[in-house]
Amino acid sequence: MEFSAVSMLSQGELLALLMSRQSQWPLGLPVPEAAELDLVFEAAIRAPDHSNLQPWRFITIKEPATHELGEIFAAAAVKRNAQDLGKASRLQATAAPMLIAIGAQISLSSKVPEIEQMLSVGAAAMNILNALHILGYGAYWASGENTYDAHVRRALGLSQENHRLLGFIYVGTPTRIPRRKQRPSAKTCVANWVGPLLEEPRPASIEA
Template identity: 50%
Template sequence: MTSAPHTTPSSQQSALQLLMSRQSRWPLTEPAPSQAELDQVLDLALRAPDHGQLQPWRFVVVRGEARQALGEVFVQAAKARDPHGDPQGDAERFRHKAMAAPLLIAMGAHLRPGHKVPQSEQLLAVGAAAMNLLNGLHLLGYGGFWATGLNSHDARVKTALGFAATDALIGFLYIGTPKEAAPHVERPARQRFVREWAPDASLLNAGQTETL
């Protein structure tokens, strides 16, 4: 295996070890990434696999006072979903969620119905971009938390954020600096999830025959 440009085996191992320590972090506080750092991780997101080069990624950055407006959007959406609910209960809980980190990214997928690339693969491209975002944030020393829930499936929220009708809102990425040290998380043994395929002998023999 050859080393990537401008890297050494030791630096590669250091990067891998750092990525191995990534986990969802909560709660999050200031500081958030600088604009330059945010630009870096967004550029990293755009390097995700993209079948058909459809570029379905759509990111809406929410920070500062805009979070308060997003909180009001969450409240109005919650009230519309449950007009007879407790206005000081569930709806206000969503308002606080908008302020739970110094920076949020609403992650959307610009879907193309009827395209030869299935919509499931278009969604996967955005999921891969989200993972690139999380990894990039972690490498820069920030924490990230990918949240979905009712607001991710609410057309009112999607419209308020400026997404198109055919777009899918796949969640909100909460970003900031972790308030606490990362707890130890026991990772599952890879053997539970990985196996090597042992093809039937007839398939191997068929392949040999075709190459003669």
């Protein structure tokens, strides 16, 4: 769906579009064009950002570079386990025509706790997923051992002590209509707080 068409939707239609987002798999061509990616990343940096630290770092990886990433994944897998031939790791890197590595550059000297900076990056990643969905593309956010591997992180340019890698968003066009994912009622995770919860008084013990 083009951005101009989205802007004409009512609030209810926009919310319905937002709530129709879910992880999409498998993914093929086409992938977003440069102008569309600009919109996606502009949406990403609208995430909450305590003290304007701008911790977000995004790295796009498209074919044929996904095959080079596959070799990085495979080398990391073999380094972790010599019995691993790296085949599954290569497939992970090439399972979609485009990946976005979600990185963080943490300000270690800031009064803002690291967890808050990481949450800002997570919020930015969610904005990426929503923006891709609105533009008509499919996406899937995955992590796994390679996300937390220092060898992979360094290969992506996240080589400093304050760099983190939160995972990879796989991007493309859905190649089949996915089964609609059943969501729980929001009521199961929402509470109305009206004051501190007090323990019920225990009945006085009665001695025989």
